[in-house]
Amino acid sequence: MKPEQAQPDLARIIKANKRIDVVMASIGILVLMMAMALLVSVLVDLIASGWPRLFNPDFYINFPSRHPEKAGIVSAIVGTTLVMVVTAAISIPLGVAAGVYLEEYAPRNWLTNLIEINVNNLAGVPSIIYGLLALGLFVYSFDLGETILTAGLVLALLSLPVIIVATREAIRSIPLDLREAAYGLGADKWQTVRLYVIPAARPGILTGAIVALARAIGEAAPVITIGALTFIAFLPPPPLQSEPPFISFEWLMSPFTVMPIQLFNWVSRPQSEFHINAAAAGVVLMFMTLAMNGLAIYIRYRLRKHMR
Amino acid sequence: MYGGASERFLRRRAFWNRVAAYLLFVAAAASVLVTVGIVYVLVTESASFFEQVSLVDFLTDTQWTPVFENARFGVMTLVSATLTVAGIALAVAIPAGLGLAIYLSEYSGPRVRETVKPLLELLEGVPTVVYGFFALLFVTPLMQTFMPGLSGFNLLAPGLVMGIMILPYTASVSEDAMRAVPMGLREAGYALGYSRFRVATQVVVPAALSGITAAFILGMSRAVGETMVVAIAAGQNPNFGFDPTEGAATITAYIVQMAMGDLPHGTIAYQSVFAAGIVLFLITLFFNVIGFYLRRRFREVY
Numbered sequence: 053m054k055p056e057q058a059q060p061d062l063a064r065i066i067k068a069n070k071r072i073d074v075v076m077a078s079i080g081i082l083v084l085m086m087a088m089a090l091l092v093s094v095l096v097d098l099i100a101s102g103w104p105r106l107f108n109p110d111f112y113i114n115f116p117s118r119h120p121e122k123a124g125i126v127s128a129i130v131g132t133t134l135v136m137v138v139t140a141a142i143s144i145p146l147g148v149a150a151g152v153y154l155e156e157y158a159p160r161n162w163l164t165n166l167i168e169i170n171v172n173n174l175a176g177v178p179s180i181i182y183g184l185l186a187l188g189l190f191v192y193s194f195d196l197g198e199t200i201l202t203a204g205l206v207l208a209l210l211s212l213p214v215i216i217v218a219t220r221e222a223i224r225s226i227p228l229d230l231r232e233a234a235y236g237l238g239a240d241k242w243q244t245v246r247l248y249v250i251p252a253a254r255p256g257i258l259t260g261a262i263v264a265l266a267r268a269i270g271e272a273a274p275v276i277t278i279g280a281l282t283f284i285a286f287l288p289p290p291p292l293q294s295e296p297p298f299i300s301f302e303w304l305m306s307p308f309t310v311m312p313i314q315l316f317n318w319v320s321r322p323q324s325e326f327h328i329n330a331a332a333a334g335v336v337l338m339f340m341t342l343a344m345n346g347l348a349i350y351i352r353y354r355l356r357k358h359m360r
Numbered sequence: 361m362y363g364g365a366s367e368r369f370l371r372r373r374a375f376w377n378r379v380a381a382y383l384l385f386v387a388a389a390a391s392v393l394v395t396v397g398i399v400y401v402l403v404t405e406s407a408s409f410f411e412q413v414s415l416v417d418f419l420t421d422t423q424w425t426p427v428f429e430n431a432r433f434g435v436m437t438l439v440s441a442t443l444t445v446a447g448i449a450l451a452v453a454i455p456a457g458l459g460l461a462i463y464l465s466e467y468s469g470p471r472v473r474e475t476v477k478p479l480l481e482l483l484e485g486v487p488t489v490v491y492g493f494f495a496l497l498f499v500t501p502l503m504q505t506f507m508p509g510l511s512g513f514n515l516l517a518p519g520l521v522m523g524i525m526i527l528p529y530t531a532s533v534s535e536d537a538m539r540a541v542p543m544g545l546r547e548a549g550y551a552l553g554y555s556r557f558r559v560a561t562q563v564v565v566p567a568a569l570s571g572i573t574a575a576f577i578l579g580m581s582r583a584v585g586e587t588m589v590v591a592i593a594a595g596q597n598p599n600f601g602f603d604p605t606e607g608a609a610t611i612t613a614y615i616v617q618m619a620m621g622d623l624p625h626g627t628i629a630y631q632s633v634f635a636a637g638i639v640l641f642l643i644t645l646f647f648n649v650i651g652f653y654l655r656r657r658f659r660e661v662y
Contacts, residue, residue, distance in 0.1 A: 170395050171391050172652055173395065173645070188404075267485065273488075315489050334489070349482075
């Protein structure tokens with residue numbers, strides 16, 4: 053075959069292939085646009101529907117009410133904050149410790165294998181199943197009731213696998229040299245881990261913890277299952293008091309509501325006036341989770357730049 | 361050479377070294393307790409349920425009326441709605457997720473990838489109640505304008521929203537699988553004169569197939585266990601059937617509905633929640649085990 057004859061054929065094939073490439077790339081971009089369009093329309097829809105309440109200061113300082121125009125989210129915001137304090141206080145130390153153990157200490161045996169498989173499986177258990185665990189175990193067997201403590205505990209268990217996996221990944225990315233240098237200076241294992249490995253892995257661990265907590269803030273299912281109330285017209289007792297001993301933990305045993313549950317309650321009502329409140333609460337909730345996720349992404353971005 | 365002071369220091373250091381190792385082990389082992397707790401609660405509570413309801417009725421009856429005078433417990437009623445919603449979600453997430461994964465792994469440059477992945481993570485971070493609100497009060501009315509027969513509560517709208525909701529997850533897991541395919545395989549394809557499209561569809565996708573399958577099976581598991589979207593937008597009537605234009609309660613929606621109603625501890629209705637829970641747990645466990653097995657396999661091959 054002479055080259056002059058082959059060329060037009062080749063040119064056509066290449067052209068056709070390039071066309072397919074353009075089609076494939078457009079499919080990818082189209083899907084991406086679709087996903088982004090969803091995110092944007094969710095936000096726009098929420099803001100537009102919640103507009104009348106969103107800039108009304110009463111909405112943020114009022115308790116829930118039977119009258120939609122008087123109802124507010126103060127008990128939900130306080131409830132979410134307190135529940136998150138409990139969740140963070142339990143899940144971060146426990147998750148980081150478990151991650152450190154699995155990366156730095158765990159011997160290769162059946163027990164380590166069991167723990168690893170178990171963590172992977174826990175990550176896939178639906179959140180509502182954690183709610184059933186809390187209902188059967190914490191609420192009834194341990195008699196903790198439908199309290200902030202129970203909710204904090206169940207969300208901590210839910211976040212645990214995420215934090216463990218993030219900790220492991222962060223620690224795995226720390227080069228071996230760092231440990232060897234520490235050992236070379238005479239540090240023992242715990243000193244090496246405590247003074248060198250964990251600080252070096254801190255941004256990665258922090259990112260994972262923030263993502264896990266952002267997810268926990270938005271979780272409604274497990275908290276509904278333990279029977280969180282939706283009509284809370286009071287605040288839990290304050291943690292700081294004017295008389296000795298100044299610090300009180302009574303709030304742990306207080307009934308509560310949280311943002312996603314307040315939203316769920318309002319959206320389930322037939323009157324459309326309550327849907328306005330639900331939308332406004334949705335904007336606040338979205339703002340909380342997006343801000344936390346944004347922070348996590350930012351930390352990771354800085355970390356990557358730092359490593360280069 | 362060592363004075364008494366440094367000997368004491370070394371002894372104290374060795375002590376803390378041992379204590380730390382022990383405590384870290386306890387933390388890791390605690391995660392196993394969570395699983396034990398879940399299994400314990402589900403099994404004990406549903407054991408008393410199955411003393412009163414036969415397993416055959418539970419699996420073959422097509423009515424689910426736990427609070428009626430003449431209570432019937434056919435869990436397939438809830439399972440049918442659950443699978444319908446999850447099926448719709450996958451019908452969206454499989455083609456879209458695969459398209460996006462191929463684009464990100466084979467076509468886009470690193471720069472696009474670095475921008476897109478955080479955006480997808482943001483999408484994953486949206487609380488599911490918000491998606492439920494959106495499905496009920498935005499997507500359903502929108503679809504009713506060109507599907508007049510659609511009920512206010514239906515399985516279609518939450519299914520579609522859930523499909524886009526699990527898209528970031530399925531896309532990123534399948535993209536990981538595709539990127540794990542060695543460059544050499546692609547280069548071999550190009551050396552044979554394959555186009556980029558043929559390399560993607562006939563070399564990379566088949567090589568990453570177990571990982572891609574894992575992505576969709578794990579996505580299925582998520583869709584089955586997803587709660588708030590269906591609890592808000594799919595309605596709470598247990599209907600046996602697979603009609604996506606009608607509302608029906610899924611397993612998760614049933615659990616939420618009963619939990620909202622302040623159940624008396626120890627009644628059959630209370631126990632039925634745990635019986636439904638154990639079915640949900642087994643379905644998701646089944647998908648997760650297959651998914652993890654497939655995922656591990658593609659990791660081992662390359």
